[in-house]
Amino acid sequence: MGTDSPSSLAAMTPIARRPLHEAAIDRLRDLIVQGELPPGSRLNERVLAGQLAISRTPLREAFKLLAAEGLVDLLPNRGAIVAPVDAVRIGETMAVMGALEALIGELACANASDGSIAEIRALHFEMRAAHARRDLAAYFRHNQAIHLKLAEAAGNAVLALTYRQLNANVRRVRYMANLSPERWDAAVHEHDAILAALAARDGARLKALLSDHLAHKTASVLAALTEGLVKAAA
Amino acid sequence: MGTDSPSSLAAMTPIARRPLHEAAIDRLRDLIVQGELPPGSRLNERVLAGQLAISRTPLREAFKLLAAEGLVDLLPNRGAIVAPVDAVRIGETMAVMGALEALIGELACANASDGSIAEIRALHFEMRAAHARRDLAAYFRHNQAIHLKLAEAAGNAVLALTYRQLNANVRRVRYMANLSPERWDAAVHEHDAILAALAARDGARLKALLSDHLAHKTASVLAALTEGLVKAAA
DNA sequence: TTTTTGTATTCTGCATGCAAGTTGTAAAGG
DNA sequence: CCTTTACAACTTGCATGCAGAATACAAAAA
Missing domain, CATH: 1.20.120.530 (GntR ligand-binding domain-like)
Structure with missing residues (x-):
């Protein structure tokens, strides 16, 4: 059935129609939801960026997204923490x-x-x-x-x-x-x-x-x- | 107790407990809600950053926030637009x-x-x-x-x-x-x-x-x- | 010992530079 | 005349550098 061009299989990225390191932020979301990052724990930008193998900039954008979802809390000038579960x-x-x-x-x-x-x-x-x-x-x-x-x-x-x-x-x-x-x-x-x-x-x-x-x-x-x-x- | 030094009234910023250029993104939200940025219009990072007098980085973070609120749509590799109103x-x-x-x-x-x-x-x-x-x-x-x-x-x-x-x-x-x-x-x-x-x-x-x-x-x-x-x- | 204060380190927040991707345009081919 | 393709300008996405704020720590005073 689906025989897609057998010639050049170079630029084939079948999964990622999404361009960016968005996979990394999905992974971060899973880490939070599954509790590996427990509620209340601080999210150090540099450390997390290293662990997720991305830069701080997209990670900060991810924080904003997850904050809107209520999964993390943004503390002004003090970074982000996993939203406490009360x-x-x-x-x-x-x-x-x-x-x-x-x-x-x-x-x-x-x-x-x-x-x-x-x-x-x-x-x-x-x-x-x-x-x-x-x-x-x-x-x-x-x-x-x-x-x-x-x-x-x-x-x-x-x-x-x-x-x-x-x-x-x-x-x-x-x-x-x-x-x-x-x-x-x-x-x-x-x-x-x-x-x-x-x-x-x-x-x-x-x-x-x-x-x-x-x-x-x-x-x-x-x-x-x-x-x-x-x-x-x- | 809370007698904060009456001497130096220099760093008093009574209103802004929020540290960043968050006021700018509130302004952006208003622009969208009030229709000055009509639905469907593209949000060019550079020009908007210039108009709001901030840099592209916090503006991009604002996009993520507003996207979570449903006010803007993020097009992969093609930037952001004001979410169409259908x-x-x-x-x-x-x-x-x-x-x-x-x-x-x-x-x-x-x-x-x-x-x-x-x-x-x-x-x-x-x-x-x-x-x-x-x-x-x-x-x-x-x-x-x-x-x-x-x-x-x-x-x-x-x-x-x-x-x-x-x-x-x-x-x-x-x-x-x-x-x-x-x-x-x-x-x-x-x-x-x-x-x-x-x-x-x-x-x-x-x-x-x-x-x-x-x-x-x-x-x-x-x-x-x-x-x-x-x-x-x- | 406890409190306070000064200092050093760490971290966030932001600006900017660079590479990849996209869009518009024009020339070449049908 | 219409279609196709190559190129150029622009835009996004990301990495990194720098300034300001917050915290940690240590030394000094009570």
Whole structure:
């Protein structure tokens, strides 16, 4: 099939349609989200630039971007730190996400293409596979993918983007602590119901299910957060 | 305690606790929001840096920030342009704002301090004064202030910030076209009801009123937008 | 020992220089 | 006359250099 010019394979950069060292800032974002750069840690421009093998200038631009996403805080004349994760802020973020998910539920049922629903169903079963294997990392990954795909399926780009940004901030906490087995099982069952409502295009029901699901997730996340803080203090 | 040397009053910069040329990027934001830099126009780094009397480096950082706010689009290797204002995107943004305003209404009724409500009432009457004088600019200003203050009064910082960013994008359209007298009068009456519901802390009612208000505003904005586009095409 | 003050180091914030990429133009070919 | 291609001017993206601010540290005074 896709035999692209076998002659000159010189300037072929198949992946990077993006020109700059933007890959490096994505890597930085991952470092923050995955907690390898813990909340509150200072981000020394020179050191980080060295580690990411880029210069200070694009790194500073990355700081600005990540600050807008809420992942880092900019301290005037004192550089950047990884945004602290406090329970208040996380709770506030989850509340906003709840409002957005309600809208996502309605719009997704109204606008999602059959293909999108099929894709979400596929992700759902991959997630269930991860659950069956007790593979927490894969579970989280597929879980995230489902919610993001759902946000996209609503057919509102602004909504999807906003949801995605808020989600990045919450995601950090999930990496910080595990899930109780009971909560895990319950979450999977909730996802079963969510998928069913989406497939039936029952907007009102999906909205309610997502709302409950998020409320549970909020409690779980906040519990993980306080536990994590205790752990950090110990 | 805080007796700071009354002797040397040299380095006193009372206003600017912010260190950098951030004032310049605020100015750039205003230029975009107020439409002096029309949607779609290219942002040449060198000339803009000259106009704002700053260097290219902080300007580029500003671009990144404004891109995250959705006010400019970054074209790889081709610089930045003022984000085009298309009806689809504005409609999507308004839909998200609707979801947020519903939450704002609930939370504001539950959490707003009496002082906040008093301040909103004051702004309300200033807005009515502007309406009485047919001072459209002042009306818009106070109207914005009310909605932003309401968002703050909800007591959820993330909610207020998210709302504010989405609002910046819509605000550009309002500068592009006037308001029909009937719509203007109706909007003022809607605001009367909104204030009353807030004062009574009737969350459900406020939520419904804000929802209706936003629906009307959406129609008005989209009408203004198409009109503006026609005007631009002519 | 504790507090204060002066100094040195480190870091940020910004300006500028250079290479790669893009766009506009004009000449050559069809 | 239209299309294609080579070239030139410009623009972005990035690296680096320099000045000002903030912090750390040490010495001196209480």
